[in-house]
Amino acid sequence: EEVKEIAVRAAKPIEKGEILTLKIEEISNCTALMFYGKTFENNDFLETYSLPIFHPRWLIEHNLDAKEFDITYNRMDLVKEDFDKDAMTLYQVLCQSLNIGVNDENAYQLMYDNLKRYLEDYGYVKENDYYREFYNRKDAVNVIRVVDKERRLLSSRVNYIREKLQRIKENGEL
Numbered sequence: 001e002e003v004k005e006i007a008v009r010a011a012k013p014i015e016k017g018e019i020l021t022l023k024i025e026e027i028s029n030c031t032a033l034m035f036y037g038k039t040f041e042n043n044d045f046l047e048t049y050s051l052p053i054f055h056p057r058w059l060i061e062h063n064l065d066a067k068e069f070d071i072t073y074n075r076m077d078l079v080k081e082d083f084d085k086d087a088m089t090l091y092q093v094l095c096q097s098l099n100i101g102v103n104d105e106n107a108y109q110l111m112y113d114n115l116k117r118y119l120e121d122y123g124y125v126k127e128n129d130y131y132r133e134f135y136n137r138k139d140a141v142n143v144i145r146v147v148d149k150e151r152r153l154l155s156s157r158v159n160y161i162r163e164k165l166q167r168i169k170e171n172g173e174l
Helices: 029-036 056-061 083-097 104-124 127-133 137-171
Strands: 050-052 075-077
Touching (some): 029 137, 104 137
């Protein structure tokens, strides 16, 4: 620090005068907002988006005890390609609790219903609500970018499960 130099370890020899490009780690707008206070336009990267496997209000509406399904720890990460497979065992348990057949169609139908419920939650807050709640437009835009990316991912997962459910209904299998 006293000399005002830094050391960089290179993967290959560097010639004098060669232009170096340092690659920065890709981060989501959520992480950028938390650590740097800003977001970036057209940033579709998302490290994780984890939700309880069962929507808490959905469980209540169906007279099921959220504690029984341990919604704090039983979560699915929608960023993972196979997010649905990780949750299937618990959806089969839910089928048993509801006294319906334990099969792929019923389990995926319950998953679809729960994911749709999460997606509906995004409809409660309108864009102008962000502008009203935050002190300045820049803060509102930053939060809107984060929320919009989550909503778009959730919407794509709802569509994915809907299409999978349709294939099961048509073919009787996945």
